[in-house]
Amino acid sequence: MAIVVLLGTLDTKGEEYGWLRERLLLQGVEVIVVDAGVIGEPRIGADVPRADVARAAQADLARLRAEGDRGAAVTTMARGAAETVLRLHREGRLHGVLAIGGSGGTSIATRAMRALPLGVPKVMVSSMASGDVSAYVGSSDITMMYSVVDIAGINSVSAPILANAADAAAGMAKGFAAASRALRPAELAAGERPLVAASMAGVTTPGVDAARERLTELGYEVLVFHASGAGGRTLESMAEQGLFAGVLDLTLSELADDLCGGILSAGPDRLSAAGRRGIPQVVSLGALDMVKFGPIDTLPARHLRERDVRVHNPSITVIRTTVRECAELGTLVAAKLRDASGPTAVCVPLHGLSTLGAPDGPYHDPAADEALFEAVREGLRGSPVDVLEFGTHINDPAFGRAASDLLHRMITEAGAAPAVSA
Structure with missing residues (x-):
């Protein structure tokens, strides 16, 4: 039974x-209740009591209660909860996790969920889920559901929402128990086809699609990460774990957002992990001609x-990066790549970095693009990083294929290349 x-x-x-618990039992699954509370007395019984959760974090529950420091207690119980769910997963007694909470409960539960392998069902119903949930989700596959009303009793609004969450968790757990689909890093890295990461945005999709198709022909499995902030962070996290044979980083718009205050930054560590781990990487400058903001009325x-x-869609508005900003971005890219410990190359598409930046597009700005290119050239002069220039647009299929072939040669x-290649 799941x-x-x-x-x-x-x-x-x-x-x-x-x-x-009653709703889940009606769905025909077994339930294990884990108590991560500290201060007040539990209102229902738990299969794993709070003292055991604290002990899993090498802490004493009585001391936590006596100290009365809510922040420290939440941090400790989150650590203990993570150890507890990992243990249950190792023992084959966890096929899914469901949690509800406000800010504190969400912090505890999602810390535990992030510790579990990808593919294990994780459902979080939270009053925080309508805002920025990046701190809770991280690079995990947590399903966040907004509670609409605060989680304070069962009422006409909360009941159907919680019922949907329980039914979803039960269904996911049943499917997972039948298929055992947890994605373990060691198994991913040792799969039949070597993994390659690629970065993509809507404005670089044609070029990245051509690259993905070529890499697939060459025998790789290609994981594409959307340059949405979370996508870049996940790419970096998985590269840090050594899961990739190579990285085809054609879209760096998250760096522009980080520099210029856009909403889709992946943080200062973007474009770092592959170089630090010595993973072969081919990098381009896709979408550095723009910064992304929210709806136009938030600009x-x-x-x-x-x-x-320019209004990219109702949720995203973009602005064109200036000559000065492009020069700063080029210097930043070069500084990050100079330190790479593995084979690295930069492919520069001289005729445009996005659909908007094509020669007939609204963001076609040769002076800004050249400031970017020259800063990259200057920053990498004398380094082992190759800078290869192409008289194409980034979305030209020939550019994507050429970048893929170069990465294949490096791998x-x-x-670490596939045994059979085209």
Whole structure:
């Protein structure tokens, strides 16, 4: 029978967890309740009591309660919850996790969920889920569901939402128990086809699609990461784990967002992990001709006055990067790549970096593009990093194929290429 672990603070959410347990049992799954509360008394019984969770974090529950430091208690119980669910997973007693909570409960539960392998079902119902959930989700596959109302009792609004969450968790757990689809890093890295990471945005899709098709022909499995902030962070995280035979990083727009205050930054460590781990990488400059913001009514007033603003879609507005910003970005890219410990090359498409930056596009700005290119050339002069220039647009299929062939040669020389290649 599939087993769903209910993880939460039973002192503040006991009524709701008791209701969820009954709903899950009706769906024909077994339930293990884990109590990660500290201060108040639990309102329902737990299969794994809070003292055991604290002990899993090498902490004493009585001391945590006596100290009365909520922040320290939440941090400790989150660590213990992670150790607890990992143990249950190793023992074959976890086929899915369901949790509910506000900010504290969400922090505890998602810390535990992030510790589990990819593919293990993880459902989080949270009053925080309508805002920025990147701190909770990280690079994991957590399903976030907005609770709409605060989680404070069972009522006409919360009941159907919690029922949907329980039914979803039960269905996922049943499927997972039948198929055992957890994605383990060692198994991913040792798969039949070597893994290659590729970065893509909507404005670089044609070129990356051509590259992906070529790499697939050459015998690789290609994982494409959307340059959405979370996508870049996940690419970096998986590269840091050594899962990739190579990285085809054709889209760097997250660096522009980080530099210029856009909303899709992947943080300062973007474009670092492959070089640090010595993974062969081919890098281009895709979408560095723009910075992404939210809906147009959220754009800073100075940009509306001074910049070339384009509505990408109702949720995303973009501005064109300037000559100065492009020069800074080129210097940044070069500085990150100079330190790479593995084979690295930069492919420069001289005729445009995005669909908007094509020769007939609204963001066609040869002066800004040249400032970017020259900063990359200057920053990598005298380094072992090759800078290869192509008289094409980034979305020209020939460019994508050429970048893929170059990465294949690098991987082959490193001894990690597929046994059969086209």
